[in-house]
Amino acid sequence: MTEQAPALSPRDILAARQDNLSLRDRDLADKLGITEAQLVAAHVGIDVTRISADLNDIFPRLQGLGEVMALTRNRSCVIEKVGQYVNYHAGKHASMVLTADIDLRMFPSHWVSAFAVERTTDRTIRRSLQIFDAAGDAVHKIFLRDGSDLAHWNALVRDLRLDHQPQTLEVDPRKPVEAPKANADKADILRAEWAKMTDTHQFLRLTSKLKMNRLGAYRIAGEPLARLIEPAEIDTMLEAVRDQGIEVMVFVGNQGCIEIHGGPIETLKSMGPWQNVLDPRFNLHLRSDHIAEVWAVTKPTQRGPAVSVEAFDAEGGLIFHVFGRRTEARDSRPEWGTIVEGLKSAKHKETA
Incomplete structure (x- = not known):
């Protein structure tokens, strides 16, 4: 021992x-x-x-x-x-900061x-x-x-300041990332209910009801709802957003907080495994070598289709995802959709 x-x-x-x-x-x-x-x-x-x-x-x-x-x-x-x-x-379960510069969704239990x-x-x-x-x-x-x-x-x-100021801290074991979870027998139900959505926030409720999760659902939904693309196309996507000067929404988070950038991407710089956005008021640092799967996803809304590009690591954890920047008038941005349509497809993974 x-x-x-x-x-x-x-x-x-x-x-x-x-x-x-x-x-x-x-x-x-x-x-x-x-x-x-x-x-x-x-x-x-x-x-x-x-x-x-x-x-x-x-x-x-x-x-x-x-x-x-x-x-x-x-x-x-x-x-x-x-x-x-x-x-x-x-909020008891979720709190927010909502400004043009700092946009946060926070989950107090974490x-x-x-x-x-x-x-x-x-x-x-x-x-x-x-x-x-x-x-x-x-x-x-x-x-x-x-x-x-x-x-x-x-x-x-x-x-x-707290009254108690110890130099030691007890921590709990990290919870493993939930593996992709799907049920191929319910694929038709998933597609039918997906097509009826009127808001992107309905998606996670749908997958939960079907006892699936985000990545598992993508793997069995099929096109045109979800398309597997090559991991290297993340750079292609970021470069196209920069070159065309369009505005996007970039979501990065963990269990306790999601932070959102809404606006353009101006300066990209690769350094080793890192792809970096280095703008005056917005930085992003992405470990490209951690990206195992990337999905182009379309969700219907009342204001047009919401199209996202979503990157996952080898364990199935969501690294970040990007939408065309939405407004009160529309969820759809044709120029963003054109960028996503041009990204190269990859070979499909086995379904969960």
Whole structure:
């Protein structure tokens, strides 16, 4: 029987941070075999303060910070948007921030631990609020910018500070990604009900009713509802959006938060396995080598067909998805549809 290695102490984690200053927190945590939240917690009392993770405590206080950067990510994609946190709508099961710049859907049950971080770099102090789920994975982060209000930051940290400030953090095991789930015997029902949809939000209710999930349904629906395309066509799609100057909606999320970019894509730059959008107020960092399946999907709505391109990893997890930017008047954008139609089809996977 192999003896289990002892857990790292906060002192061990702090020493490892000093030895690996160039590594990002998530990469260092993976290297140490701990979670990112545990890495951050080890710095409590030094440059980190434990704060309330309650959305209704945090979000009404954010507007006073002024302009900040909002970051949401999963294992394969990071989205960053610059703007102000205003127009917050609280909800028991889902909350929202709705602005032209920062557009979020948040699920409070996954907001479990939170920290105010003030990390000194060679040039400055980088301040952020960082929220994690029960497994210690980042749900959402808020970074101050040069013009943010530091007096308000100090008051916010003071108001949100918890009485108990330990340097250790207990986390739950990560839940595995749900594998593609479908029932080929119900494929005809799926297609018939799909064709009757009047809103894109009805889709997940439909798959749930049929005991399927998103990717499983795509695999058995068939064209014209869902078409498997080559993973490399993601770059083709992004380049066409850039070159044609059209506006899209890019969704990146995890279990606790979905962040949305609505607008153009102007600057693309590939670096190793990463494809990057590097615009002044919108950044996207995508691990292209993590993309295992890509689907072009059409969902009927009352305002015309909503066409999306959706990328999944090898486990069946949704990495990100893109629509033509919708307006109150229409869900359909012909120029976006033309881009999607031109993407190369791939060989179909076996049905789930």
